[in-house]
Amino acid sequence: MDKFTTLHTTAVPLPIEDIDTDQIIPARFLKATTREGFGDNLFRDWRYTQGEEPEASFVLNNPRYQGKILVAGRNFGCGSSREHAAWAIYDYGFRAVVSSFFADIFRGNALNNGLLPVQVSPAFLDQIFQHIEKDPSTSLMINLPEQVIQIEGSGLQENFDIDPYKKTCLINGYDDIDFLLNKRQVIETFEKNHQVH
Amino acid sequence: MGKTLFDKIWDAHIVEDVGPGTQILYIDRHFIHEVTSPQAFDGLRKRDIPVFRTTQTIATADHNVPTINQHLPISEPLSRHQVDMLTENCKNFGVELFGLGHPNQGIVHVIGPELGLTRPGMTIVCGDSHTSTHGAFGTIAFGIGTSQVEQVLATQCLLQSKPLRMRINIEGELQAGVLSKDIILYIISKLSTSGGNGYFVEYAGSAIRSLSMEARMTICNMSIEMGARGGLIAPDETTFDYVKGRPHAPKGAAWDEAVNYWKTLYSDEDAVFDKEYYFKAEDIGPMVTYGTNPGMGLVVDQAIPDASAVPGIEKALSYMGLHEKQAMLGQKIDYVFIGSCTNSRIEDLRLVADFIKGKQKAGHVEVFVVPGSKQVENQAIAEGLDKVFTEAGFQFREPGCSACLGMNEDKIPKGAYCVSTSNRNFEGRQGPGARTILASPLTAAAAAIAGNIVDVRSLIN
Numbered sequence: 152m153d154k155f156t157t158l159h160t161t162a163v164p165l166p167i168e169d170i171d172t173d174q175i176i177p178a179r180f181l182k183a184t185t186r187e188g189f190g191d192n193l194f195r196d197w198r199y200t201q202g203e204e205p206e207a208s209f210v211l212n213n214p215r216y217q218g219k220i221l222v223a224g225r226n227f228g229c230g231s232s233r234e235h236a237a238w239a240i241y242d243y244g245f246r247a248v249v250s251s252f253f254a255d256i257f258r259g260n261a262l263n264n265g266l267l268p269v270q271v272s273p274a275f276l277d278q279i280f281q282h283i284e285k286d287p288s289t290s291l292m293i294n295l296p297e298q299v300i301q302i303e304g305s306g307l308q309e310n311f312d313i314d315p316y317k318k319t320c321l322i323n324g325y326d327d328i329d330f331l332l333n334k335r336q337v338i339e340t341f342e343k344n345h346q347v348h
Numbered sequence: 349m350g351k352t353l354f355d356k357i358w359d360a361h362i363v364e365d366v367g368p369g370t371q372i373l374y375i376d377r378h379f380i381h382e383v384t385s386p387q388a389f390d391g392l393r394k395r396d397i398p399v400f401r402t403t404q405t406i407a408t409a410d411h412n413v414p415t416i417n418q419h420l421p422i423s424e425p426l427s428r429h430q431v432d433m434l435t436e437n438c439k440n441f442g443v444e445l446f447g448l449g450h451p452n453q454g455i456v457h458v459i460g461p462e463l464g465l466t467r468p469g470m471t472i473v474c475g476d477s478h479t480s481t482h483g484a485f486g487t488i489a490f491g492i493g494t495s496q497v498e499q500v501l502a503t504q505c506l507l508q509s510k511p512l513r514m515r516i517n518i519e520g521e522l523q524a525g526v527l528s529k530d531i532i533l534y535i536i537s538k539l540s541t542s543g544g545n546g547y548f549v550e551y552a553g554s555a556i557r558s559l560s561m562e563a564r565m566t567i568c569n570m571s572i573e574m575g576a577r578g579g580l581i582a583p584d585e586t587t588f589d590y591v592k593g594r595p596h597a598p599k600g601a602a603w604d605e606a607v608n609y610w611k612t613l614y615s616d617e618d619a620v621f622d623k624e625y626y627f628k629a630e631d632i633g634p635m636v637t638y639g640t641n642p643g644m645g646l647v648v649d650q651a652i653p654d655a656s657a658v659p660g661i662e663k664a665l666s667y668m669g670l671h672e673k674q675a676m677l678g679q680k681i682d683y684v685f686i687g688s689c690t691n692s693r694i695e696d697l698r699l700v701a702d703f704i705k706g707k708q709k710a711g712h713v714e715v716f717v718v719p720g721s722k723q724v725e726n727q728a729i730a731e732g733l734d735k736v737f738t739e740a741g742f743q744f745r746e747p748g749c750s751a752c753l754g755m756n757e758d759k760i761p762k763g764a765y766c767v768s769t770s771n772r773n774f775e776g777r778q779g780p781g782a783r784t785i786l787a788s789p790l791t792a793a794a795a796a797i798a799g800n801i802v803d804v805r806s807l808i809n
């Protein structure tokens with residue numbers, strides 16, 4: 152997993168609520184057996200017309216909006232547990248998603264892949280959308296060690312929460328699996344006293 | 349202070365507190381399927397490590413499989429490749445697989461319970477959000493991502509933070525024609541698709557106690573649709589009766605010991621929940637959804653709300669080709685899908701067969717009945733239900749996820765309305781442009797016959 156400390160970039164706004172993982176990556180694109188290449192089909196059915204032409208009105212097809220941060224409406228990533236959603240967002244080039252609320256499984260999947268979910272207040276999310284709408288070159292600064300997100304040049308900033316263990320993992324690029332593999336002995340001891348009926 | 353059912357099971361599975369807020373949770377049972385497992389096996393290969401506890405993982409092929417001619421090779425190359433990969437991975441890593449053609453094959457959340465692999469008090473995970481289904485047995489069951497599938501394969505454990513506890517109480521008696529699917533669609537319509545976020549939900553109350561295991565599974569299945577990590581129901585005699593005698597159920601003295609333990613699995617009188625809701629069973633009617641998430645639902649005789657009343661409704665209605673304040677009764681439909689891990693069990697098929705016996709589907713409607721497993725299929729045939737379906741003009745197919753998710757060959761065409769007993773009405777869920785109306789098997793069957801949305805309460809006595 153790649154390390155994450157700070158990120159300083161413009162952002163792409165997607166002010167829609169309840170974006171589910173079927174929109175992020177539709178099921179018919181889940182047939183790959185590797186983790187790569189899902190970015191091509193990120194938001195596929197919003198990004199392309201049924202005739203497979205780029206849908207001009209969709210934000211990813213609008214050259215005004217660029218950057219490594221996706222800013223989305225509340226309850227982002229609800230629905231299916233497909234980790235392919237996090238892979239697709241990362242593969243497309245995003246390194247963080249900002250929203251006022253994340254669905255549980257998506258949040259976990261993102262964290263396991265070095266994609267930082269930054270949960271901000273609804274008011275701050277609105278501020279971000281307004282600033283980007285006014286000026287698409289507005290950049291955001293995310294500082295993970297300090298747990299701060301700033302709208303640069305506006306003086307606006309907010310702290311965000313993150314599980315302390317997950318924060319350490321992201322900063323160092325560790326996976327849960329490395330941690331668990333080192334616990335094999337404790338796990339075997341647990342198994343000796345654990346009964347499954 | 350007493351403990352909740354959830355706490356009792358969770359605490360019995362903590363391997364170690366690695367604080368703050370993070371625990372190593374032991375997983376008793378792990379189900380896998382072809383879509384979310386290949387990258388996890390790849391990870392094991394890269395690290396050159398085996399599956400830690402091979403007998404605790406069970407595999408099946410369900411998402412990609414065709415639902416006709418399952419004896420032939422899968423024609424779609426990418427689907428075939430994914431299913432072949434699963435077969436190969438299971439063979440190389442020593443995991444038992446119920447692949448196509450196996451008498452135990454079926455949708456992962458249908459086969460676990462019917463084989464007795466799902467039992468009270470367990471922790472169960474699967475790379476699939478509807479793993480919450482298994483909570484109906486009084487288990488902690490939840491969906492995980494592929495990185496976590498790899499963790500469980502490698503260590504039989506997950507790093508978890510403990511969710512908050514919610515209890516939803518439903519007291520009273522359901523109206524005739526109202527099923528457990530209606531209960532859960534009703535709850536989600538009240539709590540919204542994010543109302544359960546951060547919580548594990550216990551369903552309780554007299555209306556829940558009166559339900560069969562199949563009906564309880566339908567409720568727990570959709571816990572994820574309100575954002576909850578999972579849902580569960582305290583095991584009782586109904587649970588024990590269902591589990592008893594199944595292939596993997598304990599036998600003899602072990603059975604008695606198991607039941608004694610299972611009887612301790614309930615929320616203590618003085619247990620405290622972080623949130624509690626109360627609903628009256630009498631208030632619940634047959635439900636249908638009108639929008640593009642499962643929270644956009646209403647009792648079938650109500651009209652679609654004002655556009656100003658529900659956020660996101662305009663986008664949803666434009667996708668659905670419906671408009672505000674419109675009645676759902678009488679809405680013409682094109683397809684009916686009876687299946688998925690929500691409603692494809694034998695009880696669902698019996699209910700549908702019983703309702704349609706001697707009737708014909710509407711001419712313009714195409715109807716798929718897709719059993720949840722090979723066992724359900726065989727049982728349905730043994731009871732002659734297949735004949736009832738075909739005589740009514742319904743297609744009776746072979747088991748799989750089918751038109752639940754637009755991944756295999758069973759898709760709903762663009763713009764068509766499909767009344768579906770599945771769990772998600774997201775844009776494109778059943779195929780690009782497909783318009784899904786979620787409902788109970790009874791409401792779906794009634795719509796198949798009428799050709800439009802009807803109130804089943806007016807058709808049964």
Ligand code: SF4
Binds near residue numbers: 455752770
């Ligand atoms: S039936 Fe649908 S919801 Fe259930 S496991 Fe299959 S795809 Fe998922």
